[in-house]
Amino acid sequence: MTESYELYYWPTLPGRGEFVRLVMEAAGVSYVDVTRAGEIADGVGALKPLMYGQGEGHPAYAPPILKQGDFVLAQMPAICAFIGERHDFSPTGLQDRYHALQIILTIGDVATAAHDTHHPLGTTKFYEEQKAEALVTAQAFLQQNLPKQLNYFEAVLQKNGGEVLVGASLSYVDVALYHLLEGLAHAFPRGYAKTSELMPGLAALRNRAAALPRIRAYLASERRIDFNLDGIFRYYPELDLK
Amino acid sequence: MTESYELYYWPTLPGRGEFVRLVMEAAGVSYVDVTRAGEIADGVGALKPLMYGQGEGHPAYAPPILKQGDFVLAQMPAICAFIGERHDFSPTGLQDRYHALQIILTIGDVATAAHDTHHPLGTTKFYEEQKAEALVTAQAFLQQNLPKQLNYFEAVLQKNGGEVLVGASLSYVDVALYHLLEGLAHAFPRGYAKTSELMPGLAALRNRAAALPRIRAYLASERRIDFNLDGIFRYYPELDLK
Numbered sequence: 001m002t003e004s005y006e007l008y009y010w011p012t013l014p015g016r017g018e019f020v021r022l023v024m025e026a027a028g029v030s031y032v033d034v035t036r037a038g039e040i041a042d043g044v045g046a047l048k049p050l051m052y053g054q055g056e057g058h059p060a061y062a063p064p065i066l067k068q069g070d071f072v073l074a075q076m077p078a079i080c081a082f083i084g085e086r087h088d089f090s091p092t093g094l095q096d097r098y099h100a101l102q103i104i105l106t107i108g109d110v111a112t113a114a115h116d117t118h119h120p121l122g123t124t125k126f127y128e129e130q131k132a133e134a135l136v137t138a139q140a141f142l143q144q145n146l147p148k149q150l151n152y153f154e155a156v157l158q159k160n161g162g163e164v165l166v167g168a169s170l171s172y173v174d175v176a177l178y179h180l181l182e183g184l185a186h187a188f189p190r191g192y193a194k195t196s197e198l199m200p201g202l203a204a205l206r207n208r209a210a211a212l213p214r215i216r217a218y219l220a221s222e223r224r225i226d227f228n229l230d231g232i233f234r235y236y237p238e239l240d241l242k
Numbered sequence: 243m244t245e246s247y248e249l250y251y252w253p254t255l256p257g258r259g260e261f262v263r264l265v266m267e268a269a270g271v272s273y274v275d276v277t278r279a280g281e282i283a284d285g286v287g288a289l290k291p292l293m294y295g296q297g298e299g300h301p302a303y304a305p306p307i308l309k310q311g312d313f314v315l316a317q318m319p320a321i322c323a324f325i326g327e328r329h330d331f332s333p334t335g336l337q338d339r340y341h342a343l344q345i346i347l348t349i350g351d352v353a354t355a356a357h358d359t360h361h362p363l364g365t366t367k368f369y370e371e372q373k374a375e376a377l378v379t380a381q382a383f384l385q386q387n388l389p390k391q392l393n394y395f396e397a398v399l400q401k402n403g404g405e406v407l408v409g410a411s412l413s414y415v416d417v418a419l420y421h422l423l424e425g426l427a428h429a430f431p432r433g434y435a436k437t438s439e440l441m442p443g444l445a446a447l448r449n450r451a452a453a454l455p456r457i458r459a460y461l462a463s464e465r466r467i468d469f470n471l472d473g474i475f476r477y478y479p480e481l482d483l484k
Contacts, residue, residue, distance in 0.1 A: 053397030
């Protein structure tokens with residue numbers, strides 16, 4: 001029996017922490033969402049000493065950060081792949097393990113691009129201070145990048161039989177793609193619907209993941225932080241396709 | 243004896259492909275740099291059918307792409323970690339393997355941030371079309387982010403004894419950090435020198451890596467593409483610290 005994991009992430013937004021939460025929930029892994037256990041200020045106070053290489057043991061740079069005793073691991077794709085490999089929720093064999101890693105890295109890249117649509121000039125300025133640049137960036141993302149990105153995930157799915165992305169069974173990377181698609185559909189309802197309308201594999205993957213008992217239970221729980229106007233996937237109607 | 247690897251990357255810039263090249267060179271792994279074998283147009287012509295999920299086998303989205311027979315793998319951090327794990331150039335044990343992955347992901351993030359200093363509005367516009375935004379982004383990067391990022395790598399090094407980042411011997415992640423630091427010092431000579439002046443571990447790591455016989459032989463060869471005004475690390479004096 002291993003000790004429960006601790007997850008450290010910003011307490012008020014889904015962000016990159018939500019990929020980690022969903023993977024742990026779907027894998028049936030027990031964890032404590034440390035920064036959300038009490039007051040928000042206390043949560044941020046618990047997180048900050050672990051950032052920028054200040055922590056004990058192997059230092060992290062930024063959240064999400066996973067901790068289990070002395071073991072500390074940061075970076076969303078690394079945490080998801082680690083949980084998958086350790087808890088039988090990853091493709092096996094060297095090549096398939098790395099194919100899954102390749103895909104979660106691309107999921108992370110698309111998430112970053114989605115974030116940059118509302119913050120093209122970085123997070124030191126509010127969205128309201130960069131709305132003009134955001135509109136240009138969002139339209140370029142929706143018209144030029146998103147169709148190629150969704151086609152890519154659809155192609156990976158279809159070439160592997162249409163059910164799961166890598167290997168023969170559901171893994172962490174399917175759950176991560178599910179969350180990416182939910183986030184994109186939330187942030188860009190018109191852009192996502194238009195771009196994905198001829199991609200049956202992605203639609204089926206979303207439905208299958210959302211119907212998993214562990215995911216359903218999680219989504220209905222207070223452990224879930226819904227999409228809001230913080231973090232990666234934000235619904236600003238003016239940035240969506242017309 | 244395994245078949246030689248094929249690397250597919252843009253033929254005229256170091257970019258993310260250079261991390262992969264350096265890791266393969268330092269690991270003593272044999273590879274063909276496919277797009278640079280003949281004319282540039284032929285090279286790009288060889289690369290494009292592998293992009294955006296069009297390739298056979300397991301599809302890639304974007305270069306760098308590694309190929310060996312039917313095996314295809316994309317994403318710089320995944321390729322570097324794969325080469326490391328397969329060719330005895332990675333920390334071993336589940337936790338250290340993931341610590342190395344965490345660090346190369348952070349190296350990739352800093353490389354992306356360095357790239358965004360000259361292209362904050364994306365790559366659909368030339369640098370000359372976004373110089374004002376680039377100046378703001380570059381100064382924020384150099385003044386706010388880079389000191390924390392370099393401190394982080396220095397802390398990881400020092401907490402592991404000062405010689406290598408993870409485990410007991412040199413691995414792919416040390417070579418990747420070496421290239422990141424070379425790139426930052428090239429793009430921002432004043433900013434890098436000022437920021438890193440009290441970080442002896444980083445300076446020693448750069449020297450040690452540059453002195454490795456395989457790296458020295460590679461840097462002196464025609465296989466190397468020097469930093470130029472394409473790719474991630476570009477020297478625009480106006481973007482550096484004053």
